[in-house]
Amino acid sequence: MANQHITLEGIGLSLGYSQLGKRKELLHDLSFQLYSGELTCLLGPNGVGKSTLIKAILGNLKPWEGKLILGEQELQTFPLEERAKRIAVVLSEPSYPSNLTVGQLVALGRTPYTNWGGKLSKEDRKWVEQALSDTRLTEMQDERLGELSDGQRQKAMIARALAQDGSVIVLDEPTAHLDLVNRFEIMTLLREISHIKQKAVLVVTHDLDIALETADRFWLMNCGNPLYMGRPEDILLSGKIQDLFPGEKYRFELERGKVELWQVPDNLPINGPAVGVYWVKKALYKAGIKELSEEIVIEPDFRLTYKEKTVASIEELIQLIQAAKN
Amino acid sequence: MSFKISLFPFALLLLGISFLLNLSMGSIWIPPVELVEGLVSGNWAKNSWEQIILHYRLPKALVAILAGIGLSVSGLQMQTFFRNPLAGPYVLGISSGAGLGVALLMLAGAAFGVSLTGLNSWAIAGAGIVGAGSLLVLVSLIAWHVKDSMTLLIVGLMVGSGVAAVVAVLSFFSGAEALKLFTVWSMGSLGALTWSQVSILCLLILIGTIPIIGSIKSYNALLLGETYARSMGIHTSRLRWWMIGSTGILAGGITAFCGPIAFLGIAVPHLARMAWKSADHRVLFPGSAIFGASLLLICDSFSHFPGWASSLPINAVTSLIGAPLVISLILRKNLSKDF
Numbered sequence: 001m002a003n004q005h006i007t008l009e010g011i012g013l014s015l016g017y018s019q020l021g022k023r024k025e026l027l028h029d030l031s032f033q034l035y036s037g038e039l040t041c042l043l044g045p046n047g048v049g050k051s052t053l054i055k056a057i058l059g060n061l062k063p064w065e066g067k068l069i070l071g072e073q074e075l076q077t078f079p080l081e082e083r084a085k086r087i088a089v090v091l092s093e094p095s096y097p098s099n100l101t102v103g104q105l106v107a108l109g110r111t112p113y114t115n116w117g118g119k120l121s122k123e124d125r126k127w128v129e130q131a132l133s134d135t136r137l138t139e140m141q142d143e144r145l146g147e148l149s150d151g152q153r154q155k156a157m158i159a160r161a162l163a164q165d166g167s168v169i170v171l172d173e174p175t176a177h178l179d180l181v182n183r184f185e186i187m188t189l190l191r192e193i194s195h196i197k198q199k200a201v202l203v204v205t206h207d208l209d210i211a212l213e214t215a216d217r218f219w220l221m222n223c224g225n226p227l228y229m230g231r232p233e234d235i236l237l238s239g240k241i242q243d244l245f246p247g248e249k250y251r252f253e254l255e256r257g258k259v260e261l262w263q264v265p266d267n268l269p270i271n272g273p274a275v276g277v278y279w280v281k282k283a284l285y286k287a288g289i290k291e292l293s294e295e296i297v298i299e300p301d302f303r304l305t306y307k308e309k310t311v312a313s314i315e316e317l318i319q320l321i322q323a324a325k326n
Numbered sequence: 327m328s329f330k331i332s333l334f335p336f337a338l339l340l341l342g343i344s345f346l347l348n349l350s351m352g353s354i355w356i357p358p359v360e361l362v363e364g365l366v367s368g369n370w371a372k373n374s375w376e377q378i379i380l381h382y383r384l385p386k387a388l389v390a391i392l393a394g395i396g397l398s399v400s401g402l403q404m405q406t407f408f409r410n411p412l413a414g415p416y417v418l419g420i421s422s423g424a425g426l427g428v429a430l431l432m433l434a435g436a437a438f439g440v441s442l443t444g445l446n447s448w449a450i451a452g453a454g455i456v457g458a459g460s461l462l463v464l465v466s467l468i469a470w471h472v473k474d475s476m477t478l479l480i481v482g483l484m485v486g487s488g489v490a491a492v493v494a495v496l497s498f499f500s501g502a503e504a505l506k507l508f509t510v511w512s513m514g515s516l517g518a519l520t521w522s523q524v525s526i527l528c529l530l531i532l533i534g535t536i537p538i539i540g541s542i543k544s545y546n547a548l549l550l551g552e553t554y555a556r557s558m559g560i561h562t563s564r565l566r567w568w569m570i571g572s573t574g575i576l577a578g579g580i581t582a583f584c585g586p587i588a589f590l591g592i593a594v595p596h597l598a599r600m601a602w603k604s605a606d607h608r609v610l611f612p613g614s615a616i617f618g619a620s621l622l623l624i625c626d627s628f629s630h631f632p633g634w635a636s637s638l639p640i641n642a643v644t645s646l647i648g649a650p651l652v653i654s655l656i657l658r659k660n661l662s663k664d665f
Contacts, residue, residue: 058553058556058557060553060556065345080556080559080560081559081562082559083560084558085559087557088557089553089554089557091554093551093552096550097549097550097605099599099603099604099605100549100605102604104605104606105550108546108547108549108550108558109558110557111543111546111547111558111560112558112559114543115544116540116542116543117545117608118544144603164558211395224662263367268568313573
């Protein structure tokens with residue numbers, strides 16, 4: 001990541017919609033820099049204006065004030081065709097024509113470059129093949145979208161964005177419909193793309209833990225606050241991350257790198273290895289057990305002893321405690 | 327790729343067979359072999375056959391081909407543009423719009439003293455196109471934000487019945503002669519056109535297809551939806567006007583000359599998608615055109631069954647064949663996914 005540079009820059013943006021003559025401002029005085037060769041994750045609660053910002057970055061919403069600079073030039077001055085050669089997009093909506101093959105879908109990414117009939121040149125084919133192999137979809141290029149899993153289909157959408165050969169790829173919740181493993185797969189693929197292909201990749205996501213694992217930079221958006229940028233770990237250690245969780249109920253647990261419910265009881269006498277103690281406490285709390293008359297001992301081979309009885313699972317332990325109470 | 331190309335000769339063969347069958351069938355059966363001989367060499371086995379073919383059946387068959395092409399490619403454009411598998415010129419009320427235009431000209435025109443015999447084919451075509459175009463603009467404005475098939479269908483249905491009501495009011499106040507003229511028109515007919523009218527229709531189909539040729543790439547990009555299409559440099563708002571212009575001229579012109587023809591526009595693109603197993607408009611546009619022409623020729627052949635003195639209205643035949651087809655499409659569980 002030696003030659004990072006700013007690919008897209010927002011300066012003092014004000015964004016909003018006007019309806020029936022009334023102007024409703026959603027985002028005020030927003031500034032940001034998007035770097036090439038980095039995976040940037042945009043995090044923030046629903047309704048904070050993430051989609052509005054994405055619309056503006058795609059050029060579909062004209063800023064009321066401020067400027068969006070792409071490369072050296074203002075974004076709005078690019079004709080639609082030229083913008084398409086610089087910014088590609090992947091959306092979360094799972095609508096797709098099932099008759100299209102993966103290869104045909106990726107070839108659509110070459111639309112800004114082809115002639116009126118959409119015929120692919122040799123150069124275009126090379127790009128399509130490259131995008132397919134970068135996303136490890138070469139074997140699947142003749143399969144139809146309707147026959148793929150959601151994860152594979154989203155990969156194909158990313159390959160299409162790659163074939164478009166822009167310097168910026170914007171993804172609006174690309175993993176919203178995917179299972180856990182596929183979420184990791186997609187995000188590591190995006191990380192790879194940003195680093196190896198030196199692209200500026202911006203991902204809107206709600207998966208904080210996966211974003212922490214993969215992102216180079218976070219953008220935090222919060223109601224009323226300006227956009228906050230920084231390395232994920234900086235945001236974590238400075239406590240800024242807590243802004244995502246207003247109120248006392250949820251808390252970001254630094255040691256574990258994830259969100260936890262605030263009140264996990266610490267008055268339960270449990271003895272044993274730290275990991276075991278933590279999870280047994282959690283299970284008892286969820287089961288509604290708030291106090292114990294005797295200590296629970298966890299032995300190394302996961303044997304739980306309570307009131308001189310030994311059991312081999314939390315399930316049995318809870319039954320034991322409840323029986324003792326009655 | 328080879329499969330897609332290799333299907334075209336078969337489709338063209340189907341078109342050729344339907345064409346010959348269509349020319350042969352009618353109240354008098356003319357054997358295809360002697361028909362081809364007559365057409366090629368000019369030596370007809372019977373003098374009456376030459377008259378029947380050249381002055382009645384040949385223009386009728388050409389009109390069937392032109393109308394089949396025009397309605398099918400209109401349907402395909404609308405389905406992709408609205409991203410709705412149930413869109414089509416008839417279902418969305420576009421044909422009713424053309425009907426309203428023609429009704430205003432024939433019925434209201436008569437009331438204001440326009441002579442009916444003076445109605446030339448250009449005026450009828452113009453009225454149909456203006457009617458279809460304005461209704462299409464209206465439905466487009468509504469459908470713009472409607473992604474749901476059901477809502478769009480209901481809107482089309484409502485607009486269609488609203489227009490039908492206006493036509494009914496016009497009919498109520500119009501004279502017997504004008505009313506008869508309009509009623510005959512509304513039953514749909516492919517055979518009422520003279521050679522000069524056929525050439526006008528041919529011209530309209532040509533003009534209506536030009537925007538499609540320029541927009542094939544845009545339609546392919548639009549398969550992924552409007553946001554994706556715009557991100558790939560497609561001017562979707564410009565395409566909307568091209569689509570309205572093209573379908574207005576095609577569906578409007580055809581409806582003006584032949585009367586409303588139901589279901590062809592919605593059903594044929596689905597048949598083409600199924601046959602070619604493709605979503606690529608470079609395949610679907612010619613495929614739909616060939617299938618549409620063949621299907622309308624076949625429907626017309628059925629309406630002129632040998633031995634019957636008179637023929638069935640073409641609109642009734644396409645509805646009889648098209649309605650079950652559309653119902654079976656809806657009943658297939660993943661119609662919208664297949665789209």
